Amino acid sequence: MSMEAEIRALAQETRRASRQVANLPTTVKDRVLAAMAEALLVRKEFIQAENEKDLAAGRQKGLSAAMLDRLALSDKVIDSMVTGLKEVAALPDPVGEISEMVRRPSGIMVGRMRIPLGVIGMIYESRPNVTVDAAALCLKAGNAVILRGGSEALHSNLALARVLRDCLAAEGIAPAAIQVIPVTDREAVTCMLRLEEEIDLIIPRGGEGLIRFVAENSRIPVLKHYKGVCHVFVDESADLEMAANIVLNGKTQRPGVCNALECLLVHRAVAAEFLPAIGAKLADAGVELRGCPQTLALSPTAKPAVEEDWGMEFLDLVLAVKVVSDMDEAMAHIVRYGSQHTEVIVTTHHPRAQRFIREVDASSVMVNASTRFSDGGQYGLGAEIGISTTKLHAYGPMGLRELTTRKFIVYGEGQVRG
Amino acid sequence: MSMEAEIRALAQETRRASRQVANLPTTVKDRVLAAMAEALLVRKEFIQAENEKDLAAGRQKGLSAAMLDRLALSDKVIDSMVTGLKEVAALPDPVGEISEMVRRPSGIMVGRMRIPLGVIGMIYESRPNVTVDAAALCLKAGNAVILRGGSEALHSNLALARVLRDCLAAEGIAPAAIQVIPVTDREAVTCMLRLEEEIDLIIPRGGEGLIRFVAENSRIPVLKHYKGVCHVFVDESADLEMAANIVLNGKTQRPGVCNALECLLVHRAVAAEFLPAIGAKLADAGVELRGCPQTLALSPTAKPAVEEDWGMEFLDLVLAVKVVSDMDEAMAHIVRYGSQHTEVIVTTHHPRAQRFIREVDASSVMVNASTRFSDGGQYGLGAEIGISTTKLHAYGPMGLRELTTRKFIVYGEGQVRG
Numbered sequence: 001m002s003m004e005a006e007i008r009a010l011a012q013e014t015r016r017a018s019r020q021v022a023n024l025p026t027t028v029k030d031r032v033l034a035a036m037a038e039a040l041l042v043r044k045e046f047i048q049a050e051n052e053k054d055l056a057a058g059r060q061k062g063l064s065a066a067m068l069d070r071l072a073l074s075d076k077v078i079d080s081m082v083t084g085l086k087e088v089a090a091l092p093d094p095v096g097e098i099s100e101m102v103r104r105p106s107g108i109m110v111g112r113m114r115i116p117l118g119v120i121g122m123i124y125e126s127r128p129n130v131t132v133d134a135a136a137l138c139l140k141a142g143n144a145v146i147l148r149g150g151s152e153a154l155h156s157n158l159a160l161a162r163v164l165r166d167c168l169a170a171e172g173i174a175p176a177a178i179q180v181i182p183v184t185d186r187e188a189v190t191c192m193l194r195l196e197e198e199i200d201l202i203i204p205r206g207g208e209g210l211i212r213f214v215a216e217n218s219r220i221p222v223l224k225h226y227k228g229v230c231h232v233f234v235d236e237s238a239d240l241e242m243a244a245n246i247v248l249n250g251k252t253q254r255p256g257v258c259n260a261l262e263c264l265l266v267h268r269a270v271a272a273e274f275l276p277a278i279g280a281k282l283a284d285a286g287v288e289l290r291g292c293p294q295t296l297a298l299s300p301t302a303k304p305a306v307e308e309d310w311g312m313e314f315l316d317l318v319l320a321v322k323v324v325s326d327m328d329e330a331m332a333h334i335v336r337y338g339s340q341h342t343e344v345i346v347t348t349h350h351p352r353a354q355r356f357i358r359e360v361d362a363s364s365v366m367v368n369a370s371t372r373f374s375d376g377g378q379y380g381l382g383a384e385i386g387i388s389t390t391k392l393h394a395y396g397p398m399g400l401r402e403l404t405t406r407k408f409i410v411y412g413e414g415q416v417r418g
Numbered sequence: 419m420s421m422e423a424e425i426r427a428l429a430q431e432t433r434r435a436s437r438q439v440a441n442l443p444t445t446v447k448d449r450v451l452a453a454m455a456e457a458l459l460v461r462k463e464f465i466q467a468e469n470e471k472d473l474a475a476g477r478q479k480g481l482s483a484a485m486l487d488r489l490a491l492s493d494k495v496i497d498s499m500v501t502g503l504k505e506v507a508a509l510p511d512p513v514g515e516i517s518e519m520v521r522r523p524s525g526i527m528v529g530r531m532r533i534p535l536g537v538i539g540m541i542y543e544s545r546p547n548v549t550v551d552a553a554a555l556c557l558k559a560g561n562a563v564i565l566r567g568g569s570e571a572l573h574s575n576l577a578l579a580r581v582l583r584d585c586l587a588a589e590g591i592a593p594a595a596i597q598v599i600p601v602t603d604r605e606a607v608t609c610m611l612r613l614e615e616e617i618d619l620i621i622p623r624g625g626e627g628l629i630r631f632v633a634e635n636s637r638i639p640v641l642k643h644y645k646g647v648c649h650v651f652v653d654e655s656a657d658l659e660m661a662a663n664i665v666l667n668g669k670t671q672r673p674g675v676c677n678a679l680e681c682l683l684v685h686r687a688v689a690a691e692f693l694p695a696i697g698a699k700l701a702d703a704g705v706e707l708r709g710c711p712q713t714l715a716l717s718p719t720a721k722p723a724v725e726e727d728w729g730m731e732f733l734d735l736v737l738a739v740k741v742v743s744d745m746d747e748a749m750a751h752i753v754r755y756g757s758q759h760t761e762v763i764v765t766t767h768h769p770r771a772q773r774f775i776r777e778v779d780a781s782s783v784m785v786n787a788s789t790r791f792s793d794g795g796q797y798g799l800g801a802e803i804g805i806s807t808t809k810l811h812a813y814g815p816m817g818l819r820e821l822t823t824r825k826f827i828v829y830g831e832g833q834v835r836g
Binding site: 019022023096102104106108110113115117118196200201215216219221239242245246248249250253335353357358359361362363364365366367368369370372373374378379380390391392393395396397405406407408409410411412413414415416417 | 437440441514520522524526528531533535536614618619633634637639657660663664666667668671753771775776777779780781782783784785786787788790791792796797798808809810811813814815823824825826827828829830831832833834835
């Protein structure tokens with residue numbers, strides 16, 4: 001059988017399983033998730049032995065220490081997967097929720113019922129814990145899932161999937177509801193992206209290269225986010241102590257993540273007061289500033305920014321800084337260089353706060369808070385399967401509900417159209 | 419300038435205009451829509467003279483009478499566009515609606531605000547009234563729109579767009595917010611489908627060939643529906659008089675539309691009573707039946723169905739009929755041959771009604787009502803830009819709200835993450 005035929009057959013099996021999973025009662029889904037948590041602990045030796053094969057191959061291939069660390073299924077990583085499974089089991093089930101039920105002039109009752117999407121395809125890079133986290137969220141939302149992790153984690157992913165699938169089988173659920181593609185070739189991804197009859201949604205997670213490849217080759221809808229270039233605009237009316245806290249937190253609390261702050265925009269009316277102070281605090285925290293000419297005049301430690309620094313996702317202790325003449329200039333900068341991830345204004349001026357909230361086009365727009373709050377957990381979504389910075393279906397952090405859709409339901413009493 | 423560069427430049431202009439349109443107050447949008455309705459009447463002569471150029475070319479090319487009829491901007495068609503514009507003006511504005519606002523444990527307030535999608539690309543075939551209807555809905559939802567109609571309607575579409583754009587300009591709105599692609603080549607569609615930076619959503623309307631072409635060539639998300647293969651399942655507990663009304667209405671009230679009935683499934687326990695009666699009524703209405711062997715035995719006018727009749731969108735006075743042994747067989751038939759458009763059960767048995775509603779995967783699932791109700795107007799969406807039979811973003815009839823998305827908004831008081 002060709003690779004394409006093999007992957008198609010596997011996806012068709014998952015499509016069939018998805019019909020069963022879509023109709024599972026909440027209690028059964030939660031029981032399976034609890035059993036999976038238990039099984040990860042009981043079968044830890046098997047999982048870690050398989051993981052060791054990947055680690056050994058990785059060492060042989062000369063993977064960096066950071067890469068090997070991401071690959072390792074240590075006791076701590078397994079514990080966090082166990083906790084994740086229990087948390088997903090505890091979340092409310094979105095499936096079956098009925099809303100907006102109204103009686104129409106014809107007499108029919110029309111409403112919407114939340115239903116699973118069907119089959120989700122996850123394409124991701126090295127961390128094998130995504131296998132468990134994604135499978136749990138998909139299952140809870142009534143979906144089957146096809147997982148295609150990084151080639152360097154294949155043994156680990158197959159081992160984790162085997163444990164999860166055994167738990168499905170023990171409840172009489174088709175194991176094909178959780179599928180790992182056993183082929184590590186990139187061609188396997190291309191095959192997967194053409195199965196628009198079998199897969200309803202693709203969620204890629206990884207570097208920009210992977211995500212662009214998926215977006216350009218997929219016939220299936222893709223929920224994606226390329227990067228997070230988050231700005232904070234310090235308005236002339238800002239509480240400058242608050243602004244300093246928000247800037248420091250956004251840049252230094254966890255610089256390597258997508259909701260970290262990358263560019264500070266300061267109203268010129270407060271630049272002379274604010275920039276020297278925040279510049280010193282950021283320098284103390286080890287942050288390199290790359291500033292516009294006005295910034296350089298006010299913040300002696302800053303280096304000159306070059307054009308590429310605007311709109312750059314540094315993911316590091318580097319911050320671009322620009323003085324702007326008003327909020328319009330700040331908003332124009334965000335339109336030009338932002339990534340529709342998270343944009344913040346610090347202000348005490350109510351009309352400007354409201355205008356910023358209304359007019360800035362980003363998946364999260366904030367007043368007087370750190371960019372670091374842009375997160376499914378912080379927003380109360382319970383768990384996050386990813387972040388979308390494109391607008392169709394979901395915009396921003398995606399939780400369980402974003403793995404579902406709504407159908408129309410109609411209750412009549414024999415009505416026909418005249 | 420190459421065609422590709424020309425279309426890209428035009429789309430970039432529309433992207434810029436979309437930022438202005440996104441922030442228009444409701445009153446301004448409604449005033450422009452009212453002015454457009456007025457202008458269609460005032461400039462009717464110009465519109466009809468341009469339309470006549472298309473009609474003359476169509477006659478020369480030997481277009482069918484039906485095609486020419488669809489192309490003609492008669493007084494009646496112009497009146498219906500005027501009415502449509504006024505109706506859209508009267509609809510509530512979805513933009514700016516805030517929902518699900520909650521205070522999180524961190525103290526931040528998180529909610530969602532409804533916002534426009536940005537730029538919508540409409541790709542459609544002959545009817546030039548789509549130009550006005552689509553532009554009105556897109557504008558009301560705060561979107562700019564790029565319209566690419568059929569080549570045989572180009573003069574008409576350009577004339578209508580000129581009238582609409584003049585109304586935008588009179589209110590100080592960039593005319594590029596409503597754009598007609600002036601190139602009739604299919605290559606122009608391909609160019610448009612690659613502009614993922616400039617266009618947020620593609621909605622194709624037309625035959626299955628056009629829609630497949632768009633779906634396979636687009637890098638932009640597509641909301642589409644290929645066909646409507648709607649079933650009615652008459653359960654053993656059905657009120658058979660009600661069932662007969664629903665079947666007759668679904669098949670004969672307007673057979674050429676996507677929510678018309680195409681296949682009748684009858685529980686074997688009531689087949690002997692129901693089929694002869696409904697068969698006679700359908701025959702009186704000029705409907706040709708294509709039946710399974712059991713149907714043929716009970717309905718002497720029926721012809722034998724061949725495999726292709728199951729799942730066929732006849733769009734005509736033809737109905738496929740099958741006797742099934744129970745609801746499971748009916749539901750399996752719908753999984754295999756349905757098009758996820760509209761599925762109906764006629765029953766008096768509450769548990770089966772509820773199971774059908776819950777388990778059948780279609781964008782509209784109904785109990786005891788005609789498939790013909792599956793329609794944005796009937797559902798109370800106000801106006802319909804299309805129907806989606808894929809699940810991402812929208813499933814079923816799409817109204818104004820489906821031309822929007824939601825962003826997260828956060829109000830803090832200086833919170834940072836610990």
